[in-house]
Amino acid sequence: MHLFKPFNTICDLKTGVLSPPGNHIVRYLADMKEMFHDREAAETMLKENPKVYEFYNVVIPEEDGHLQHCTSIIYPGKVGKEYFMTKGHFHAVAGTAEIYVCLAGKGLLLMQTEDGQAEVLEMYPGSISYIPPYWAHRTINTGDEPLVFFGVYRGDAGHNYGTIEKQGFSKLVLEEDGQPCIIDNPRYNPRGGD
Numbered sequence: 001m002h003l004f005k006p007f008n009t010i011c012d013l014k015t016g017v018l019s020p021p022g023n024h025i026v027r028y029l030a031d032m033k034e035m036f037h038d039r040e041a042a043e044t045m046l047k048e049n050p051k052v053y054e055f056y057n058v059v060i061p062e063e064d065g066h067l068q069h070c071t072s073i074i075y076p077g078k079v080g081k082e083y084f085m086t087k088g089h090f091h092a093v094a095g096t097a098e099i100y101v102c103l104a105g106k107g108l109l110l111m112q113t114e115d116g117q118a119e120v121l122e123m124y125p126g127s128i129s130y131i132p133p134y135w136a137h138r139t140i141n142t143g144d145e146p147l148v149f150f151g152v153y154r155g156d157a158g159h160n161y162g163t164i165e166k167q168g169f170s171k172l173v174l175e176e177d178g179q180p181c182i183i184d185n186p187r188y189n190p191r192g193g194d
């Protein structure tokens with residue numbers, strides 16, 4: 001048995017910044033422009049190429065028995081009417097769950113099964129969202145401050161971004177009259193992964 005030593009990571013609860021930062025990944029609009037519904041608006045915004053979100057992943061062995069954990073920060077903003085959001089993913093080991101604890105800001109957690117069933121949960125400071133096995137997950141900042149949350153998931157779960165890149169989510173979250181509005185995604189293509 002390999003004994004792994006316990007350790008602390010310090011999280012700034014307002015900003016989500018971890019110390020030490022571990023794997024720090026930043027996603028700019030150019031990294032995900034095809035994921036937004038309004039391609040014209042995305043193309044125009046590329047001149048400034050805003051930072052959409054970033055995350056800090058504590059470095060943990062990618063093995064069952066360990067627990068990966070991370071913080072994510074989604075910036076406020078919109079592409080056309082669509083709020084800034086994460087790319088969204090299934091886990092590479094699809095039957096693994098995840099927990100998100102919201103630390104700051106507000107938003108929505110959009111989840112989807114392989115056959116397109118969708119569920120949405122609200123995120124606000126103190127909300128603990130359970131993402132069961134087999135649900136893809138995307139977070140959306142519907143507020144005007146950064147949405148910050150902590151996530152924890154099985155060590156070997158991994159990320160499958162490809163299915164969502166090809167198929168999209170079945171729902172979009174747009175701002176209508178100043179409020180988040182969930183609509184069907186006309187570009188959702190459940191056969192896109194075939």
Ligand SMILES: [Fe+2]
Pocket residue numbers: 089090091098137153
């Ligand atoms: Fe995940």
